[in-house]
Amino acid sequence: MDEIRNNLGIGVAFVKGQKTPVRKCWHFYTDGKAVDVMFYDDRDFAAGLNRIHVVLQDYEVIILAFCLMDTHIHFVLYGEFDECNRFIHEYLRRTSAAISLRHGDRSKLQAASVGYQVIKDDGYLKTVICYVIKNPTTAGMKYCPTDYPWSSGPLYFRSSGFWCSPPWSRPGEDGLLRYHGTENLADLPVRDRRSMLRTRQEWVRPAQVVDGTVFPGAFVRSDLVEEVFRTHRSFQYFVGRTKDDDVEFKDSFISYLSVPVQEMRQHKNELCMKMFGEKTVKKLSVHQRLKLARRLRSGYQSSPRQIARLCGLVYDEVKDKLD
Numbered sequence: 001m002d003e004i005r006n007n008l009g010i011g012v013a014f015v016k017g018q019k020t021p022v023r024k025c026w027h028f029y030t031d032g033k034a035v036d037v038m039f040y041d042d043r044d045f046a047a048g049l050n051r052i053h054v055v056l057q058d059y060e061v062i063i064l065a066f067c068l069m070d071t072h073i074h075f076v077l078y079g080e081f082d083e084c085n086r087f088i089h090e091y092l093r094r095t096s097a098a099i100s101l102r103h104g105d106r107s108k109l110q111a112a113s114v115g116y117q118v119i120k121d122d123g124y125l126k127t128v129i130c131y132v133i134k135n136p137t138t139a140g141m142k143y144c145p146t147d148y149p150w151s152s153g154p155l156y157f158r159s160s161g162f163w164c165s166p167p168w169s170r171p172g173e174d175g176l177l178r179y180h181g182t183e184n185l186a187d188l189p190v191r192d193r194r195s196m197l198r199t200r201q202e203w204v205r206p207a208q209v210v211d212g213t214v215f216p217g218a219f220v221r222s223d224l225v226e227e228v229f230r231t232h233r234s235f236q237y238f239v240g241r242t243k244d245d246d247v248e249f250k251d252s253f254i255s256y257l258s259v260p261v262q263e264m265r266q267h268k269n270e271l272c273m274k275m276f277g278e279k280t281v282k283k284l285s286v287h288q289r290l291k292l293a294r295r296l297r298s299g300y301q302s303s304p305r306q307i308a309r310l311c312g313l314v315y316d317e318v319k320d321k322l323d
Contacts (some may be wrong), residue, residue: 004062004078008046009122010227025064025119026079026089027247029130032072034112039070040103045150046213047198048205051094053207053214059087063220064228065129067151069139074132076119079226088114098198117247123135126229138244145239155222156231199317264296268310271295281312289313290321297322 005011009020030038039045048068056063062086065076073091077084096109119125133153134145146153188196188209196212207218229235272278272292281289292313297304304322308315 002079004224005227006127008078008218008228010224013229016118019121019123020244022119022125023248024080024124025076025125025132026081026084027117027132028075028077028084030072030092030109030112031115032318035109037070038072038099038109039068039150040099044098044102047098048095050197050214051098051218052216053205053219054197055087055091055094057205057221058090061084061087062224063152064125064225065132065152066216066220067132067135067148067153068134069150074135076125076129078221085116087112118150120208122228123286124240124306127242127246129225129228130238131244134239139164140156141202152220152222152225153215155217155220156229157235191315264306264310267299268292268296269301281310284312286313289316293318 009022011018035313039048045068052063052066060079062078063075064078067076068254075088079087084306092109092112092114096107099108100106116219117128119128119146130145136143136148136151137145141148144153146156148154171247195207197214205218208215210313226235268281269279272281272284275283275292276288278284281292284292289311290313293307293313296307296311298308304319305315307322308318
C-alpha cells in the first residue's frame with residue numbers, strides 16, 4: 001500500500017507551482033464514434049457496472065475513476081500497463097458478448113478501438129479524473145458530474161454511508177433518501193448471484209448490492225482519489241475548471257488511439273477513388289500508393305504500420321517517408 005501511495009504522489013508536501021510525479025497511472029478509453037450504441041438502456045448499464053466487479057477480480061488493477069457512456073467508456077487505472085490493458089480488453093470482450101446475447105448484435109464492439117494516455121503528474125491525474133466524470137455533463141445530459149449513476153462521480157467526498165444514485169435511492173416518509181433493496185452479495189444464493197452477475201464463477205468479491213446492481217464503491221478506490229485531491233475544495237476546483245481540450249488535445253501527453261482497420265479500409269477506398277479514380281490500390285503505382293498513404297497519415301490518427309499495410313507498401317521501406 002505504501003508503494004501505491006508513493007506512486008500516486010500521496011503524502012508529498014505541496015509546493016505551489018510544482019507538480020508531483022505519478023507512476024503506473026493510465027487513462028483508457030474507447031472511441032465514441034466507433035459504434036452507434038454500446039449500452040442500450042438502464043438494464044445494460046446496470047449489467048455493465050456488475051461486469052466491472054466480476055472482471056476486476058482476475059486482474060491486479062486499481063480503478064480510480066470510470067464512466068460508462070452509451071457509446072464509449074472511460075477508465076482511470078493504476079497498475080502495470082499490460083495488466084490494465086488486458087483488463088480493459090476483457091471487459092470489452094464480455095460486454096460485446098452480452099450485447100450479442102441480449103440484442104442479437106454480433107461483433108458489435110469489433111470496431112471499438114482502445115486508446116490510452118500516460119498520466120505523469122498529479123495535476124494531470126486530477127484533470128483526467130474530472131474529465132472522465134464530466135463526460136455526461138459535457139454530452140448535454142441532465143446530470144451533475146457527481147450525480148451520474150453510471151460513473152464513479154458520486155463516490156468522492158461523500159458523508160460516510162451515503163452515495164447519490166437517482167435510480168437507486170428514493171425518499172422516505174421523512175423526505176430523506178433511503179436505499180431500497182440493499183443486500184450483501186455474499187448472502188445471495190449462488191444461482192441468484194450467477195444470474196445477476198452473468199458469470200459461472202462460484203466466488204466473487206463481497207459487495208453491497210442495491211436493487212440488483214453492485215455498489216460501485218466496492219471496486220473504485222475513492223479513498224485514494226480523495227487523498228490525491230487532498231480536500232473537497234480542491235476536488236470542486238478541478239471539476240469546475242477542467243475542459244475537454246485539457247485532455248483530448250493536450251500536447252505534452254501522447255494519446256495512443258488508432259482508427260480500427262475496418263474503418264481505415266473504408267477511408268482508404270474512398271480516398272483512392274477521389275484521388276486516382278480507382279476502387280483499389282492494386283492498380284496504383286508505388287509513387288501513387290505512397291501519396292495515398294501520406295494523405296491517410298495526415299487525415300487520420302492511425303499507426304504508420306497500419307497505413308503502409310493498407311496501401312500495399314512495405315513498412316520498413318517507407319516508414320521514413322510517411323510524415
